[in-house]
Amino acid sequence: MFSFFKKKETPKESIEEQLEESNQDSITEELVVDSSITEEILQPIQTQSEQPEKKSFFAKALEKTIQNISSITGFGSKTEKIPYDTIEEILIESDMSYDIVELAMDGLPKEISKDQLRHRLISLFEFAPKVDLNNLPTPFVQLIIGVNGAGKTTTIAKLTNMYKSQGKKVILGAGDTFRAAAIEQLSIWASKLDVPIIKTKQGHDSSAVAFDTIQSAVAKGIDHCIIDTAGRLQTQANLNKELEKIVKVCNKAKDGAPHQKLLILDGT
Numbered sequence: 001m002f003s004f005f006k007k008k009e010t011p012k013e014s015i016e017e018q019l020e021e022s023n024q025d026s027i028t029e030e031l032v033v034d035s036s037i038t039e040e041i042l043q044p045i046q047t048q049s050e051q052p053e054k055k056s057f058f059a060k061a062l063e064k065t066i067q068n069i070s071s072i073t074g075f076g077s078k079t080e081k082i083p084y085d086t087i088e089e090i091l092i093e094s095d096m097s098y099d100i101v102e103l104a105m106d107g108l109p110k111e112i113s114k115d116q117l118r119h120r121l122i123s124l125f126e127f128a129p130k131v132d133l134n135n136l137p138t139p140f141v142q143l144i145i146g147v148n149g150a151g152k153t154t155t156i157a158k159l160t161n162m163y164k165s166q167g168k169k170v171i172l173g174a175g176d177t178f179r180a181a182a183i184e185q186l187s188i189w190a191s192k193l194d195v196p197i198i199k200t201k202q203g204h205d206s207s208a209v210a211f212d213t214i215q216s217a218v219a220k221g222i223d224h225c226i227i228d229t230a231g232r233l234q235t236q237a238n239l240n241k242e243l244e245k246i247v248k249v250c251n252k253a254k255d256g257a258p259h260q261k262l263l264i265l266d267g268t
Contacts, residue, residue: 146264148231173213
């Protein structure tokens with residue numbers, strides 16, 4: 001009867017199991033807390049790494065060009081020299097005339113350093129004719145040539161503004177009779193800069209425009225005569241023959257004209 005009031009003895013094994021379970025629960029709680037803390041710490045680091053790198057304007061503009069050069073030469077590596085064939089391929093792909101490529105690559109070794117290539121390309125232009133700015137003929141005829149979109153019309157406007165600031169008289173010739181709105185674009189610049197312009201309708205002979213412009217400059221005693229031409233590539237044989245015709249007609253209008261041919265290139 002008195003056994004009812006006696007305390008039941010719990011075996012030691014059960015006590016040890018309960019202690020182990022309680023310890024495991026406490027450990028898992030600690031692990032949960034620790035993982036939450038690490039998530040809070042790592043979250044801003046991950047968001048920072050996921051953000052795209054900010055690139056400058058020039059890096060974005062030249063990204064495609066850099067990728068093309070890198071795919072051919074491995075540009076960006078620490079190699080000091082580039083194979084001869086690779087350099088020749090790059091120059092040809094850059095729309096350079098093959099005659100100039102042959103002239104530039106003549107005599108170079110099989111492995112070419114950047115300095116060797118740089119000196120060779122610079123040497124091609126060392127013997128360019130110099131213009132004596134103190135003894136210019138009157139009128140001084142300039143023929144503006146280049147591909148479409150390179151900035152020929154804008155360059156004409158800048159030259160006109162510079163000559164006018166020096167107190168010189170300028171006349172423009174709208175020789176680009178091929179591109180739509182080219183004549184109107186140059187006419188707007190002529191009105192803004194307050195200079196005369198010789199023009200015709202679209203599709204007419206550009207050589208006639210060049211002849212009339214030079215004749216007008218001679219008759220009016222104008223100092224500078226700037227003639228625009230249609231954009232053309234060096235690979236377009238027919239258009240280049242047309243350009244040869246313009247040069248011959250300019251020489252008929254005045255001996256030695258055009259006195260200077262300006263090739264406008266894209267700076268990018």
